[in-house]
Amino acid sequence: xxxxxxxxxxxxVRPDVIQAIADxxxxxxxxxxxxxxxxxxxxxxxxSREAIAAFVxxxxxxxxxxxxxxxxxxxxxxxxxxxxxxxSAIEHPSVLKAAQCHVLPVNGDGVAELQAxxxxxxxxxxxxxxxxxxLANNETGVVQPxxxxxRIAHAHGALVxxxxxxxxxxxxxxxxxxxxDCLSLSAHKLGGPQGVGALVLADPxxxxxPLIKGGGQERSHRAGTENLSGIAGFAAxxxxxxxxxxxxxxxxxxxxxxxxxxxxxxLTIFGRNVDRLPNTSCLxxxxLTxxxxxxxxxxxxxxxxxxxxxxxxxxxxxxxxxxxxAGALAGAAVxxxxxxxxxxxxxxxxxEAFTALARRHEIQDAATAA
Amino acid sequence: MTAxxxxxxxxxxxxxxxxxxxxxTTPCDPRVxxxxxxxxTEKFGNPHSRNHAxxxxxxxxxxxxxxxxxxxxxxxxxxxxxxxxATESNNLAIKGVAHFYKDKKDxxxxxxxxxxxxxxxxxxxxxEGFKVTYLPVKPNGLIxxxxxxxxxxxxxxxxxxxAVNNEIGVVQPIAEIGGICRKHGVFFHSDCAQAVGKIPxxxxxxxxxxxxxxxxxxxxxxxxxxxxxxxxxxxxxxALINGGGQERGMRSGTLATxxxxxxxxxxxxxxxxxxxxxxxxxxxxxxxxxxVAARLPEIYVNGDLEHRxxxxxxxxxxxxxGEGLMMGVKDLAVSSGSAxxxxxxxxxxxxxxxxxxxxxxxxxxxxxxxxxxxEEEVDFAIxxxxxxxxxxxxxxxxxxxxxxxxxxxxxxxxEH
Numbered sequence: 001x002x003x004x005x006x007x008x009x010x011x012x013v014r015p016d017v018i019q020a021i022a023d024x025x026x027x028x029x030x031x032x033x034x035x036x037x038x039x040x041x042x043x044x045x046x047x048s049r050e051a052i053a054a055f056v057x058x059x060x061x062x063x064x065x066x067x068x069x070x071x072x073x074x075x076x077x078x079x080x081x082x083x084x085x086x087x088s089a090i091e092h093p094s095v096l097k098a099a100q101c102h103v104l105p106v107n108g109d110g111v112a113e114l115q116a117x118x119x120x121x122x123x124x125x126x127x128x129x130x131x132x133x134x135l136a137n138n139e140t141g142v143v144q145p146x147x148x149x150x151r152i153a154h155a156h157g158a159l160v161x162x163x164x165x166x167x168x169x170x171x172x173x174x175x176x177x178x179x180x181d182c183l184s185l186s187a188h189k190l191g192g193p194q195g196v197g198a199l200v201l202a203d204p205x206x207x208x209x210p211l212i213k214g215g216g217q218e219r220s221h222r223a224g225t226e227n228l229s230g231i232a233g234f235a236a237x238x239x240x241x242x243x244x245x246x247x248x249x250x251x252x253x254x255x256x257x258x259x260x261x262x263x264x265x266x267l268t269i270f271g272r273n274v275d276r277l278p279n280t281s282c283l284x285x286x287x288l289t290x291x292x293x294x295x296x297x298x299x300x301x302x303x304x305x306x307x308x309x310x311x312x313x314x315x316x317x318x319x320x321x322x323x324x325x326a327g328a329l330a331g332a333a334v335x336x337x338x339x340x341x342x343x344x345x346x347x348x349x350x351x352e353a354f355t356a357l358a359r360r361h362e363i364q365d366a367a368t369a370a
Numbered sequence: 371m372t373a374x375x376x377x378x379x380x381x382x383x384x385x386x387x388x389x390x391x392x393x394x395t396t397p398c399d400p401r402v403x404x405x406x407x408x409x410x411t412e413k414f415g416n417p418h419s420r421n422h423a424x425x426x427x428x429x430x431x432x433x434x435x436x437x438x439x440x441x442x443x444x445x446x447x448x449x450x451x452x453x454x455x456a457t458e459s460n461n462l463a464i465k466g467v468a469h470f471y472k473d474k475k476d477x478x479x480x481x482x483x484x485x486x487x488x489x490x491x492x493x494x495x496x497x498e499g500f501k502v503t504y505l506p507v508k509p510n511g512l513i514x515x516x517x518x519x520x521x522x523x524x525x526x527x528x529x530x531x532x533a534v535n536n537e538i539g540v541v542q543p544i545a546e547i548g549g550i551c552r553k554h555g556v557f558f559h560s561d562c563a564q565a566v567g568k569i570p571x572x573x574x575x576x577x578x579x580x581x582x583x584x585x586x587x588x589x590x591x592x593x594x595x596x597x598x599x600x601x602x603x604x605x606x607x608x609a610l611i612n613g614g615g616q617e618r619g620m621r622s623g624t625l626a627t628x629x630x631x632x633x634x635x636x637x638x639x640x641x642x643x644x645x646x647x648x649x650x651x652x653x654x655x656x657x658x659x660x661x662v663a664a665r666l667p668e669i670y671v672n673g674d675l676e677h678r679x680x681x682x683x684x685x686x687x688x689x690x691x692g693e694g695l696m697m698g699v700k701d702l703a704v705s706s707g708s709a710x711x712x713x714x715x716x717x718x719x720x721x722x723x724x725x726x727x728x729x730x731x732x733x734x735x736x737x738x739x740x741x742x743x744x745e746e747e748v749d750f751a752i753x754x755x756x757x758x759x760x761x762x763x764x765x766x767x768x769x770x771x772x773x774x775x776x777x778x779x780x781x782x783x784x785e786h
Binding site: 010013017018021022025026028029030032033034035036037038066067068069070071073074092093094095097098186188193194195196211212213214215223224225226227228229230231 | 387389391394395397398403406407410411453454455456457458460461485486487488490491494584586591592593594610611612613614615622623624625626627628629696702703704705
């Protein structure tokens with residue numbers, strides 16, 4: 001029996017989604033062709049666009065399909081034409097490496113600081129600035145005060161991009177309520193396939209210069225024949241995000257944390273005092289390195305990750321926890337992330353395995369000390 | 371044509387409309403779909419997926435696909451970077467090289483008949499201060515090698531020439547172009563979206579340094595492609611998408627395992643069947659051309675017939691009006707020589723570049739044949755085209771005048 005608790009890295013594809021993908025792979029035409037086969041493909045594309053738009057409360061014409069969250073972030077940062085980029089210290093590498101960023105610090109709970117943004121904008125000037133803040137962090141799940149940050153940014157004339165990749169499907173998402181100018185989505189984080197995402201514009205008429213140039217696809221915002229099966233799968237995934245799913249995950253996650261706090265002395269849970277995604281728990285025991293923990297848990301059939309899984313095999317201290325001032329504890333952080341098919345049995349498996357691991361570590365520690 | 375027709379490739383009776391637009395996109399081969407589907411499901415369903423076994427499985431699958439893609443172009447697997455498609459590959463290759471070497475070199479050479487994404491990328495680079503030479507083509511659609519060589523300067527960073535044109539199917543002298551580029555120490559990029567799996571390609575024999583590959587043009591899925599980036603001598607690129615550092619830093623973002631597997635399988639099948647399929651499609655194309663030409667006078671083949679990919683023919687039908695022609699062949703899914711841009715019909719820039727006037731460009735059809743095209747479908751297409759064109763010509767005063775021997779070009783049209 002194995003427990004997959006690494007949904008923030010990638011979430012298994014939902015069964016309904018697989019069917020939608022298989023169906024779309026059977027659609028023959030190119031959506032840009034004018035004949036019947038092309039028009040059928042176009043219809044599927046536009047229906048999918050409407051589903052994504054409805055999911056975030058945007059206009060269908062504001063949805064630009066991309067190859068994923070990383071491309072959506074790159075498009076936002078390069079395409080909005082703002083010379084100054086301010087990004088929070090805990091952004092995904094695809095944001096932090098897309099531009100020379102002025103860093104907006106976070107507090108000890110991992111929340112971006114409003115006053116710091118005010119100061120940065122006052123110093124740098126807002127008219128030529130883009131502020132990029134994620135809605136929820138991928139490692140800690142900490143939710144950012146995006147609406148407040150946006151009000152500040154807009155007051156200075158800055159534009160706001162929001163990486164909503166981790167939040168989508170776990171929090172209610174409304175682009176108008178957030179007030180941001182655009183947000184990034186990724187299908188495979190919410191039960192859709194890998195290789196597809198979107199940049200959603202609040203105002204479809206805002207100027208976005210394409211990162212990938214060529215044909216007039218995506219209203220000339222993103223050239224290239226559309227990934228039709230991926231896009232259809234993305235739409236199927238957002239259609240199946242269930243009401244109450246977030247509450248269900250929150251109950252499981254809170255149970256997990258409660259059990260561990262009782263069983264494991266010295267346990268730290270990052271961001272526990274602030275608003276977090278309902279599915280994420282980032283925890284650490286001093287001295288128990290994350291790499292050791294992840295390997296031991298893996299042998300016990302529990303799949304979680306150490307910090308972010310995006311670094312393709314590289315082991316480096318998490319920039320997110322470091323920004324929160326975690327110090328050496330950053331190297332001990334284990335991320336547990338639940339998803340649409342997680343069960344109480346998965347949580348129990350983790351609690352049991354982690355508790356046993358922490359006990360062994362404690363005994364070893366005591367032996368070393370003696 | 372329904373999905374099932376494409377999948378089985380068998381038709382008891384020809385289904386209408388018949389898909390003859392294989393240069394626009396190809397139906398995903400059922401063998402490719404079959405290879406892909408387990409990678410959507412087995413990850414979590416497989417009890418052996420413990421201990422990251424699935425992770426290893428996925429990685430193994432990606433690396434196998436990388437080898438399959440490399441094999442069809444004679445490259446090393448380490449030289450393959452997966453992208454979201456040939457458009458991204460072209461953008462990455464051209465912008466990537468231009469930006470990386472911009473301190474020493476600022477000149478790019480390309481051709482007027484390249485795909486729009488190559489031309490748009492080059493035009494964009496011009497706004498950044500790069501100089502671009504757009505080589506013309508001869509009336510047969512091929513470039514003049516002497517002209518290419520003369521255009522190279524010590525400031526030239528990159529030559530970008532497609533192997534096979536998407537509209538007229540002509541095959542450029544890629545090996546000769548590669549030889550010239552290597553001799554002058556200039557990188558050679560080739561957009562091979564329409565060439566891979568259709569003509570033999572060897573990046574070493576042809577001295578190609580960067581090559582763009584598309585999945586959906588070779589019966590793979592849409593949304594996946596690759597860029598070949600030579601390691602010796604090493605070509606360096608500035609990435610378009612940064613982040614997690616996947617694909618050796620040249621292209622960040624989570625790899626879409628099922629799509630990658632689909633591209634690999636599509637390459638494997640195409641490589642295996644290239645020779646026999648090439649012969650079959652050449653025969654079908656000849657049948658189509660002969661069938662139409664035997665019954666219709668005043669038709670013109672656009673682009674060289676000899677240096678041409680098997681599955682493409684592009685014909686202009688004189689004395690027929692373009693939109694009428696498209697409406698007339700409604701039982702065929704084909705493309706015309708017009709691109710619909712902002713509600714006005716623009717004649718194809720490729721056809722204009724080989725010397726066609728606007729009318730002859732408008733009145734052309736691109737007939738793309740492929741893996742699921744049958745002889746029966748070709749015969750239907752011949753009848754359908756002949757009937758449509760004959761009917762349109764009967765209604766055409768120009769055709770009547772031509773029949774009477776009046777030279778249309780000599781007429782002085784009155785202003786209205």
